[in-house]
């Protein structure tokens with residue numbers, strides 16, 4: 001089996017479908033060699049997403065990019081996965097779908113592992129590759145904000161995690177469910193002064209509640225383990241939220257990193 005060729009990695013999230021090329025199959029993912037993003041709304045309804053995928057994705061699968069495999073993290077359901085599969089079949093490129101608990105190196109305690117969000121799992125795998133510490137809190141600021149606890153004992157374990165409304169979801173919900181509240185942007189100034197306008201009240205309030213959730217889980221981990229966890233941030237709002245969480249580290253492209261690691265481990269297992 002040749003190792004030449006690109007991996008086309010897809011992170012299908014609820015607000016954006018992101019994809020990129022990773023040039024070296026046997027090398028860990030650092031930065032994408034090409035990155036694309038389209039609003040998820042463009043692919044709706046997912047049962048009819050084939051033509052949109054053909055339009056946006058199929059050009060990346062043409063022979064000039066020498067794509068060896070397509071790697072998929074999908075939280076948009078089976079119809080979307082089926083459309084991706086059809087595009088791959090038409091291009092003659094194998095599809096590798098992320099599977100939770102595929103590798104002994106990291107296992108999730110989720111009662112039904114298949115129901116854990118694939119993007120959450122991919123990010124946990126990415127964390128396993130970079131973290132040097134035992135207790136980790138991985139926060140993804142996407143459409144939802146997810147907070148996952150990942151610890152290292154004899155092997156890596158995902159102990160579980162929380163799902164709460166994401167930054168934009170909170171901001172939009174306040175606007176849509178009230179008569180007079182405007183649609184506001186997240187306030188990323190990190191100021192401690194009291195909000196004295198509606199814009200400030202919402203923009204700072206949402207940042208503060210998101211930070212409070214992270215602080216609350218981190219405090220529980222500190223009391224259980226005796227030292228603070230390493231906090232890792234990913235997702236579209238991670239750079240903006242880092243202002244509120246200066247002790248945290250950005251884990252960029254976490255889903256892509258996890259996808260490539262999952263694929264590499266699967267290939268290693270297949271050839272062992």
Ligand SMILES: Nc1ncnc2c1ncn2[C@@H]1O[C@H](COP(=O)(O)OP(=O)(O)O)[C@@H](O)[C@H]1O
Pocket residue numbers: 012013014015016017141142143144168169234235236237239240
């Ligand atoms: N550069 C950015 N700065 C601030 N917010 C961003 C940025 N990029 C994306 N976002 C916001 O992050 C959210 C999408 O993040 P993403 O992780 O792609 O979510 P999902 O995986 O749920 O589609 C959107 O609400 C978007 O407005």
Ligand SMILES: CC(C)(COP(=O)(O)O)[C@@H](O)C(=O)NCCC(=O)O
Pocket residue numbers: 012013014015075115116117118119120140142143144145146163166
């Ligand atoms: C929690 C999520 C909606 C987050 O998705 P995102 O905000 O990244 O689009 C997604 O990971 C998901 O659909 N999870 C399945 C349920 C679970 O993880 O338990």
